[in-house]
Amino acid sequence: MTPDETPPDAAPAAAPCPICGKPAAPAYTPFCSKRCADVDLQRWLSGRYAIPGRDEDALGQDDGSREE
Template identity: 55%
Template sequence: MSCPICSKNTDEDYRPFCSRRCADVDLGRWLNGSYCVPAETSEDLDEAANALADAQKKLSSRPH
């Protein structure tokens, strides 16, 4: 599997990315709106916001 950001081989600690840098680039793209999840109801938006918050917590808890 290759990193979706830079196409290098993935690292087990950062899958599906190759490094923390690429994981952070991906997170930044989500946070600035480069990526979006289509939603039709407010419940969809709440679910997407909760998933993003969970992803942020997982990334911040990883060792540097």
């Protein structure tokens, strides 16, 4: 086995915390702490994170192209 190969029984490296970049803690995965988990929740609740939609969905317009 070469030095850059991972042994088959080795666990994959955990992704870093998406808020601060520290290693994730098992109790708060994918975050490193309760604080970072709460920061993420606050961002969702305040609308800072948003999933973009199509313009016609936002306006409630129907162009007649869908069958119901």
